[in-house]
Amino acid sequence: MTEQAPGTSANADQLWRWSATRIADGIATGLISAREAVESSLARIDEVNPQLNALVEVSAEEALQAADEADRLTRSGAPLGPLHGVPVAIKVNSDQIGHATTNGVVAFKDAIATTDSPHVASLRQSGAILLARSNTPAFSYRWFTSNDLHGRTLNPWDATRTPGGSSGGAGSAVASGMVPIGHGNDIGGSVRHPAYACGVVGLRPTVGRVAGLYGPPDADPALSVQSMLVQGPLARTVADIRLAMRGLTAHDPRDPFHVPGAPAAAPAERPLRVALVRHHGVATPTAAVDDALTQAEGWLTDAGYVVEEVELPLLAEAYRLWYLLCMEEFRQIMPLVEEVGDEGMKKAAEGYYAVSSEWWGTQPSLTDYMNGYARRGTLIRMLGEFLQRYSTVLLPVSAEQAFEQDADIASIDSMRRVMAAQASMMAIPVLGFPAVSVPTGIAGGLPVGVQLLGRRFDEAGILDAAAVIEARAGTFTPIDPR
Template sequence: MEHDSPATEPWQLSAVELAAAIRNRTLSSADIVQSCLDRIDAVNPRVNALADLRPEDALDQARAADRRTASGAELGPLHGIPVSTKINTDQRGYATSHGVVALAGTPAAHDAACVTALRDAGAVLVGRSNAPAFSYRWFSTNDLHGRTLNPWAADRTPGGSSGGASASLAAGMTPIAQGNDIGGSIRYPAACCGVVGIRPTVGRVSNWAEPVYVDTPGGRQQLVMPPTVLNCAVEGPLARTVADARLALRVMTTPDLRDPVGVPALPDRPAPDALPRVSVVRNIGTVANHRAVEKAVDEAVEKLTDAGHQVEELDGLPLLAEAARLWSLLIYEDFRSTMPTVEVIGDADIRTSLTYSFAAAAGQWGDSPTLAEYIHGWSRRGALVAELQQLLGRDRLLLTPVSAEPPFEQDADIASPERAAQLVTAMWPMAAVPILGFPAATVPSALVDGLPMSVQLIGGRFEEEMVLDAAQAVEDRTPRLIPVL
């Protein structure tokens, strides 16, 4: 590893710095994109984070951006800045492959709304980030694109499902990456690779994409999104710095009434008069934290206290425990409808992972949860959302671990049913948040045994700025550590 040092190449600069350089005419977008492409050539063969690379397409976008700069036209916030998109997100002309061989041959005709937002802001789309098949794992390997490695340690997961995004950022391939999150898929990879991830409030960033149709024995039918995808999944950014994550989130904030849960306009959120209190929830009574996890929390507590926050320790929080348990009911019951497709076109790893994950969920809910239990689960979700919002208001944040364990060993979820169940238990901080739909960010706070360790900050609904302000306080007091590649 190496400590922060003055940047000598464009790929080493943050998106905020690059945007300023483009406006000042000290760097062109073509210079920046070429620098990132050179970095990709140098390190991507070792970590396999980006796939479907088309350098000339990226350079064409950059040259068009430079022509716009020269014309004196208004420039978007990400004008000329390289950004990667995820293989499960529609980008016109590129297959939305989900890492599945059978889905690799059909390019998307349109951009998803979040990709449109990035284009409209002037971003140059450089590469597609790898993910597990169907984005169902906390690991990033598939039969189509292979395995993504963690730049810090090849035997540890880079996270999933946005593991290609997080690994590419840590390795310096782009300053910003698009991801999505229904069970930690932005926050966990960011933590595993020592970068920043922000999961926004449900409805803030449009989740809209063109409908997907499939051929069935009864004819061609639209693929129906299950309730958890509509109500718990979000699009959002990963970045190397909090400032870049904030910039990308503002760009991706796209009120869109095509999205069934999209909000027509964001509520006015003036800055509160005082720094929010921070309540620390270290565990929910189900699993003990690894010492490295405790170190990360301790470091974050010290840094937030130094920044002026009032920090208090809570002895658990039952609503988070219940939300994490509900995740194992609602998510997996919804996933059952996709299992026939997974069995036909999914790779062996995803089939094994889901088999073990269903077994872990059965340990909490039985082999066949009833419709009444499922409906009651959704009812309890609503009650917990209200309870957590009342607790947080506009003057409190929660600080939690990211997981009870450091980044998992590669393929831990398919090592055995017992190990898979341990992972589900350890990941309660990642599972609780999507069920409730609140904003949360992960930010590095320590380096332990050669691995970056992060914490999670959770805020009230639509309080992303407050969450990011606290993440910035942690980042400001944490030396930036970069993996050597």
């Protein structure tokens, strides 16, 4: 695209195409204003959001006021935050002052937040303009973004396919150019899967890297939420993911697992070694997914990485363990789900429990649960030792491309297929290591990509590898809805 000179209407209309990095640089240097960036995003939202329903609340007046304040700060010569003036969407399961934390549930439509969650406060402090709220499934517990309160979010590549979940609104909004950065959170692929399904980049940081909070401030979060759930960004480029992470690392004492000022991992030994895991022993990747792995393998090899195909059976074990630890804790709120959840969430929960009972029984015991957490520690140690030899693991995000809408609730057999396809993605939250989803191309009209798993607190390492893949594959968004 040829961009116009600043100050022209054509330029202002096209700022929604710019990367977050370019927007931030443009505002800091006076090339563009924060108001122009916000107005361009708002115009794009008006154009495509009615079709996609990715953003369920748009705060135009609030955002424009924040943009004007950002422009005054720019003119004052004061220090600017890394995301100064950049439009960002916040997922509706996170507290943002003055907005309802609905989590996609009708009963929570009036749950107005009186404070920002730690990660929202960090983004605000970094200068981001909190422009809109993005959709999520009820209770943020599906890979399909639909609920009775806000409706269904569509994938801009194909309306018959899921945009992913649970941060599907963020993925759809970023891919279609409504915002350059979307906030998400990930306990079971909820950042990486929407990024994959929508053809953008999504990072799940190391547990402790970003201070976050999930759930009412007066509640005691489940242990899995405390120790596995992370906050992370979705964006169209790897550089924008790096920028977003600079805006997400402020200290906040409300997160008991946050590691303030967490250092980067020690440099890995050279040459950098990558373990390619094509098949995790649960679901066989489709031809398109397998081809994506082969492409990524070749690109990394060309860049000097040593790629070796290996088996890593602990991933399959960690995948099954997720359904013991997380779903047994989720069982505590099932009475609330039954009371206020929508039918999609209830059917999904029924499917999760039906399939996981094949491994853990219909009513796992306290001993099962305790032994599960004990085994989790062993698996974390095993992966840490494995990553002494390999700095990165290259593996599928999912064994399939974006699923057909509601594939998880079509039947128990369909849920079994969907769960199996997501196995490598589900294993990683149990283990607590960072992972990034990066697109490699388009196959059959849908995005396809790969996942890179790295050492704890080595987000920089996996983003370096992702940047190699992006440089060869190119970027595929923003796009108009199809």
